[in-house]
Amino acid sequence: MSGHAAVKSLQRGELAERTGCNIETVRYYEKIGLLPEPPRTSGGHRAYSSTHERRLRFVMRARELGFSLEEIRELLRLAEERDRPCAEASTVAATHLQDVRTKIADLKRMEGVLKNVVVQCGDGTQPECPLIETLFREPTARSAKPRTKSARSPGD
Amino acid sequence: MSGHAAVKSLQRGELAERTGCNIETVRYYEKIGLLPEPPRTSGGHRAYSSTHERRLRFVMRARELGFSLEEIRELLRLAEERDRPCAEASTVAATHLQDVRTKIADLKRMEGVLKNVVVQCGDGTQPECPLIETLFREPTARSAKPRTKSARSPGD
DNA sequence: TCTTGAACCTGTAGTGACTACAGCCCGTAT
């Protein structure tokens, strides 16, 4: 698995294949300046180095943790500084952790209500559908809109 | 506060004010056909009735439960049928419940990792930042991408 | 009645993080 042989450059979608990242996504990251533009072959094809792969993997792992691309941009900037400013990086993480917890709380509230209606609906033979009645009648508890930056689940 | 007098039509943003829904959002729902177009005054202003308010509240409550607009469209369709097809409605809810649970699981995984790195970073005086090292080194456990339809938390 | 100014109107563009496609070009294997 680990590259013991020297890999000079990855071509023909090898970067995408090695990392599991969609090739269009890689180009998108490049376009928005998250990844550096790689050198090109004479024909114009991108020739990535292991440096590119390393950086892409960083982005992918950060995405898996739900960081937004802007947060990742900031983390990459911090990662490149000589003396790593751990304080700033961990602030980014702590803020994001709070976002994640808020989302979990919101989703759990939804889950509770949904679980109830699904149970009440049962086999679907109710004359009045509990789900529809709930939506028409009950003022479901509203959480204050947190207005957080994105940073979504990887499965979105 | 509560409308004990007959309200014939709501104007001057009264619908938005009464429901707490942004007026631009109401018009967006109208445009995509989720809400019916209300009659207009001679000058072209929308004149909503309590029927519109009821339907809008339905949409808002469903959004609070994380249903997508397409799911809500379906639920509204079911709500209008003579004999309420509870079975179909509860299937929509059950599917959505599964989506919600998947998202909770994803977010909890993120929360666990983030909690750890924040603790490891501590007061930010580490020479090597644990967060950045984690992103460069560890292959964070990847969950299979569930490829679910949207339906996001209300705070997004 | 007239004026003011807030709220309405339409239509378009922007958000985030991709994904999909059209139309062309390159590179390798046969």
Added chain:
DNA sequence: ATACGGGCTGTAGTCACTACAGGTTCAAGA
């Protein structure tokens, strides 16, 4: 030599809004 699978660029679509520009209407106060 040629086929064809992949790369290339650029644009448009997704979801659920939100923000704005540029114009019109309405209700209240003078």
